Amino acid sequence: MKIKVINPNTMWEMTKGIENAAKSVARPDTQIVAVSPQMGPASIESYYDEYLCIPGVLEEIKKGEEEGVDAFVIACWGDPGLQAAREVTDKPVVGIAEASVYLASMLAARFSVVTVLPRIKTMLEELVDSYGVSKRVLNIRTTPMCVLDFERDPEAGMEMLRQEGKKAVEEDQAEAILLGCAGMAEFANNLEKELGVPVIDGVVAAVKFAESIVDLGKKTSKLKTYKYPEKKSFVGALEKFGKSQSTFK
Structure with missing residues (x-):
């Protein structure tokens, strides 16, 4: 299986450490892909930082849908964007x-x-x-x-x-x-x-939970709360998020 571990900040050095932690407990047949978003704060230590990192996290979730990812881990202890991430994929998303x-x-x-x-x-x-x-x-x-x-x-x-x-x-x-x-x-x-x-x-806890959920064949419920967002237009810096909705199932 493939698990994408998203460090919501943009510090690659920290992402490498997160990747090492994830790989240390992942099974031999689990591929760990660790990334940082292309936009966002260097670190997350306030509501301001947390809210501004979420668009980057959602972008990485959407990319993961095209990359054949089986589950996602959001690797920040505030779990930023966790609920929204579950709306844009039916794959399991686990916050650390x-x-x-x-x-x-x-x-x-x-x-x-x-x-x-x-x-x-x-x-x-x-x-x-x-x-x-x-x-x-x-x-x-x-x-x-x-x-x-x-x-x-x-x-x-x-x-x-x-x-x-x-x-x-x-x-x-x-x-x-x-x-x-x-x-x-x-x-x-x-x-x-x-x-x-x-x-x-x-990080290690979330990776093991993610593996277990995939093994059980479970996906995120799309009945109500986490169903795909309604399609609508977005303007300004968020315009591309409206366009990306064309990929929603």
């Missing part, structure tokens, strides 16, 4: 935050998230609430580092995650830790050894 919280719910009664800048805490609180797991999330712990800082200085990134992860276990009594950024994938295994609880990277 969604995969993380559902996997954690099978492994631990309560868990905490460790992520980047404090400003995104409210965004992630709203996100986990939308997935119905807010009672299971003890805390969303932030660090002073932005997304790109973890790329520039992985040693400092690992130390920040170590500190907050230890606090999560000792102070929150978290029974599992979720890494709240796709750029943190490389730290998961070492942190799990140090902290003694499951540490979940959303």
Whole structure:
């Protein structure tokens, strides 16, 4: 099968790390295609960044329909554009935050998230609430580092995650830790050894969920909520999105 992993930001260095994480758990017969959109922000750390990355994500979903992709993964812990992506394809689309919280719910009664800048805490609180797991999330712990800082200085990134992860276990009594950024994938295994609880990277979780859904032969429901968008014209910078609707089934 072919799984397309979309990093919604435009930093190829981060996309390569995401690709490596995805390939580390994919089956030998699973082809991983990791991409960044041709338009969008360098990193995603605000509602503004998140909303502006979505057109690029949708473009990559549409390309995937022509590339013979069997499933998609949106590799940002805000799951930007996830619901819209499900409208433009009948293939499974898995968000890494969604995969993380559902996997954690099978492994631990309560868990905490460790992520980047404090400003995104409210965004992630709203996100986990939308997935119905807010009672299971003890805390969303932030660090002073932005997304790109973890790329520039992985040693400092690992130390920040170590500190907050230890606090999560000792102070929150978290029974599992979720890494709240796709750029943190490389730290998961070492942190799990140090902290003694499951540490979940959303990229690997989402890839395994995607493989399972394809194996089961399931596709996105087109009955109502996720049916293909109604055809209409778009103007200005979004004009091409109206034209691309001619490919909707």
